[in-house]
Amino acid sequence: MLLKTTVEGDMLVATIQIKEGSLQNADEFKLELISQISKGFQLVIFSFKEVEYVDSSFLGALVASLKHALSLKGDIILTDLEKNIYDLLCMIRMDKVFKIYRTTEEALAKLVMNAEKL
Amino acid sequence: MQRNYNYKRFTFSNNKATLIAALDTILVHIRQGIGNLCNADNITSRSKWILTELLTNASKHSNENLINFDICIGNSIVEIAKLEYGEPFAIQIDDERKTFPGSFIENNQYIIHKDDLCILYATVSNKIMTFTIEDVEITGERVHEINEHFGLIIITKSSDKFTYKYDFETKANIFMVKLNLA
Numbered sequence: 001m002l003l004k005t006t007v008e009g010d011m012l013v014a015t016i017q018i019k020e021g022s023l024q025n026a027d028e029f030k031l032e033l034i035s036q037i038s039k040g041f042q043l044v045i046f047s048f049k050e051v052e053y054v055d056s057s058f059l060g061a062l063v064a065s066l067k068h069a070l071s072l073k074g075d076i077i078l079t080d081l082e083k084n085i086y087d088l089l090c091m092i093r094m095d096k097v098f099k100i101y102r103t104t105e106e107a108l109a110k111l112v113m114n115a116e117k118l
Numbered sequence: 119m120q121r122n123y124n125y126k127r128f129t130f131s132n133n134k135a136t137l138i139a140a141l142d143t144i145l146v147h148i149r150q151g152i153g154n155l156c157n158a159d160n161i162t163s164r165s166k167w168i169l170t171e172l173l174t175n176a177s178k179h180s181n182e183n184l185i186n187f188d189i190c191i192g193n194s195i196v197e198i199a200k201l202e203y204g205e206p207f208a209i210q211i212d213d214e215r216k217t218f219p220g221s222f223i224e225n226n227q228y229i230i231h232k233d234d235l236c237i238l239y240a241t242v243s244n245k246i247m248t249f250t251i252e253d254v255e256i257t258g259e260r261v262h263e264i265n266e267h268f269g270l271i272i273i274t275k276s277s278d279k280f281t282y283k284y285d286f287e288t289k290a291n292i293f294m295v296k297l298n299l300a
């Protein structure tokens with residue numbers, strides 16, 4: 001299992017349990033992501049706090065999963081990105097594609113606050 | 119000023135399991151070679167992204183057992199060359215598979231990737247393909263139409279110059295990246 005999950009209200013927090021997100025585990029990662037998204041959660045927060053390195057295969061898996069989530073009217077949020085990974089995502093403009101928060105706690109607080117406003 | 123160049127060749131097995139070790143070995147060499155430059159962290163990060171993608175690309179697309187990296191560190195530049203032996207670079211453009219260099223017309227610019235974020239071009243001149251990228255203006259808050267293949271984009275964006283050529287004598291595919299140190 002590459003993901004450790006907890007349920008927070010109607011959101012799923014999935015912490016990625018690998019240090020290196022690469023070609024070696026991208027396919028397995030994609031299957032697990034899609035399986036989690038398909039459980040019906042509107043929002044899935046993926047925490048990268050254990051992840052030190054990602055490559056294009058892993059990012060491709062992440063984008064495929066986002067497309068799957070959006071097709072189900074859901075969404076994916078990324079949190080706890082190491083600076084090197086955040087810089088890489090910004091360089092290829094993934095910050096325009098994914099919602100990114102500094103920490104999982106910050107994401108949860110903002111999302112709960114937004115839900116209360118509705 | 120006298121120019122000093124530090125050149126070293128690294129040879130690795132081309133398989134998924136050895137990618138990380140290969141990456142670390144070359145990165146340590148580059149980090150030591152560039153020393154205490156004020157932008158050393160930036161050069162190291164970009165080198166890491168470039169090497170990662172060059173290694174991943176070889177593991178995905180080349181059936182050859184060995185892969186060579188030539189690293190040249192000068193006073194003002196780092197050059198990273200990946201050499202692998204096999205079929206020349208080929209890519210699908212507009213439903214047509216184009217193989218280098220025959221299918222490419224000299225001095226023509228080809229769009230090899232396009233989505234809502236960027237356009238990746240390849241231009242062939244003197245039988246050398248040069249990759250360049252252009253960001254697409256984003257009008258809405260969020261982008262949805264995006265490709266899932268980022269390898270060439272990451273290398274092109276991380277480098278100051280990124281080229282490819284095929285050596286017919288040695289049958290070597292040579293991907294060359296240049297990083298300006300200044």
